[in-house]
Amino acid sequence: MSTQRNLPEAMFFDMDGTLFQTETILLPAYHATFDVLREKGLFTGETPPEERILGALGMLLEHIWQRVMPEASIEARLAADELLLQFQMDALKQGQGKLYDGVAETLQVLHDKGVRLFVASNGLEGYVGSVTEAMGLSHSFEDLYSAGKYQTRSKVDLVKIALDKHQIGSAWMVGDRSSDVEAGLKNNLTVAACDYAGFREAGELEGAHIRIRSFAELLEYV
Numbered sequence: 001m002s003t004q005r006n007l008p009e010a011m012f013f014d015m016d017g018t019l020f021q022t023e024t025i026l027l028p029a030y031h032a033t034f035d036v037l038r039e040k041g042l043f044t045g046e047t048p049p050e051e052r053i054l055g056a057l058g059m060l061l062e063h064i065w066q067r068v069m070p071e072a073s074i075e076a077r078l079a080a081d082e083l084l085l086q087f088q089m090d091a092l093k094q095g096q097g098k099l100y101d102g103v104a105e106t107l108q109v110l111h112d113k114g115v116r117l118f119v120a121s122n123g124l125e126g127y128v129g130s131v132t133e134a135m136g137l138s139h140s141f142e143d144l145y146s147a148g149k150y151q152t153r154s155k156v157d158l159v160k161i162a163l164d165k166h167q168i169g170s171a172w173m174v175g176d177r178s179s180d181v182e183a184g185l186k187n188n189l190t191v192a193a194c195d196y197a198g199f200r201e202a203g204e205l206e207g208a209h210i211r212i213r214s215f216a217e218l219l220e221y222v
Contacts, residue, residue, distance in 0.1 A: 006170075007113060007114075007115065007222050008115060008170045008171050008172045008190065008222070009115070009116060009168055009169055009170045009171060010115060010116040010117070010118060010142075010166070010168045010170070010171040010172075011110065011115055011116070011117055011118070011171060011172045011173075011174055012118045012119070012120040012145075012159055012162065012171060012172070012173050012174065012183075012184075012189070013117070013118070013119055013120065013174045013175070014058065014119075014120065014121060014174065014175030014176060014177070014180050014194075015119055015121040015123060015128055015131060015132075016057045016058060016121070016123065016199075017057055017058065017175075017176040017177065017194065017197035017199045017200075018100075018174060018175050018176050018180075018194045018197070018215075019099060019100065019103050019119075019135075019137070019215075020097065020098075020099055020100070020131050020135065021097070021098045021099065021100055021197075022057055023054065024096065024097050024098045025088050025091040025092065025096050025097045026053065026054075026057075026084075026088065027050055027053075028087070028091065029083075029084050029087030029088045029091060030047070030050065030053050030084065031047055032083070032087045033080055033083040033084045033087060034047040034048075036079075036083050037076060037079060037080060037083070040079065042072075042073070042075060042076040042079055043069065043072060043076055048068050048069055052067055052068045053068055054199050055067070055199060055201065056068060057177070057197075057199045058122060058175070058176070058177035058178075058179050058180070058199070059122060059179070060122050060147055060153070061081055061122075061123075061124070061148075062077070065077040065080055065081070068080075085124060085126065085127055088127060088130075089126070089127070089130055092130050092131065092134040093134075095134075097131065097134060097135065099135050099137075100196065100197075100214075100215050101214065101215065101216070102214060102215045102216030103137075103215050104135075104136065104137065104140075105216070106215055106216050106218055106219055107137065107140040108140065109219060110218075110219075110222070111140050113222070115222075116142050116166070116168070117140050117141050117142060118141060118142055118143050118144070118145060118162055118166075119132065119141055119143075119144045119145060119146075120145045120155060120158055120159050120162065120173070120175075120183065121144075121145070121146050121147070122146070122147040122155055122158075122179065123146055123147065123148060124146060124147075124148035125144075125146045125148040125149035126148070127146075127148070128144050128146040128148070129144060129146075132144060142166070143162070143166070145158050145159070145161065145162045146158075154179070154182070154183070155179045155180065155182065155183035156182055156183045156186045156187065158183070159173065159183045159184070159187050159189070160187055163187060171187075171189050171190075172184070172189055172190045172191070172192055173187070173189045173190070173191050173192070174191075174192045174194065174218065175192075175193070175194060176193065176194040176195070176196075176197045176199060176200055176205075177199070177200055177204055178200075178204040178205070180193070181193060181204070181205060181206070181207050181208050184208075185207055190209050190210070191207065191208040191209050191210070192208065192209070192210040192211075192212060192218060192221070193205035193208035193210065193211045193212070194212055194215065195211050195212065195213055196212075196213050196214060196215070
């Protein structure tokens with residue numbers, strides 16, 4: 001049985017694994033990236049398992065590559081950054097990629113209720129903006145916050161910047177990783193944990209006030 005809560009002034013949404021089914025463009029881009037790295041002589045051997053990149057979603061880019069290819073050079077990691085982004089951007093331009101079921105409709109309902117909507121992502125500015133635009137969500141969000149744009153070291157800091165800038169008194173943090181839970185709790189927000197992407201590790205969502213198994217379920221709590 002869901003518990004109705006007061007309608008917040010604002011909601012902050014993680015992007016990958018919360019709004020966007022990242023793997024729909026990430027995995028082809030991931031394999032293409034390693035093909036090019038091998039061609040350039042920056043990486044040898046088999047492409048690391050997909051589970052490494054999927055398990056790293058939500059992390060800062062530098063931490064992602066430390067996890068995916070810990071023995072690789074800084075040059076290889078920087079090249080991987082650029083290649084992965086470019087392949088994903090190309091995929092979005094070609095109309096690839098998919099939102100989770102109910103995302104567009106649920107955001108519209110929240111927008112109509114007067115909730116101010118924001119994205120808070122550890123991704124790059126260009127990626128976050130491109131996904132938002134390509135998926136037809138630009139009209140729903142008041143602003144987009146990315147670690148790439150604000151050079152933040154944690155999502156806690158990123159959300160704090162947004163709260164202060166927009167003078168928001170009450171808000172929710174909605175996301176699927178421990179960084180989202182931490183960002184919400186340390187900024188005294190209600191945390192809604194998304195438990196449907198399958199990228200999280202055991203225990204990551206502990207401390208969340210709400211746990212939803214589909215995006216549309218969010219509406220049961222407001």
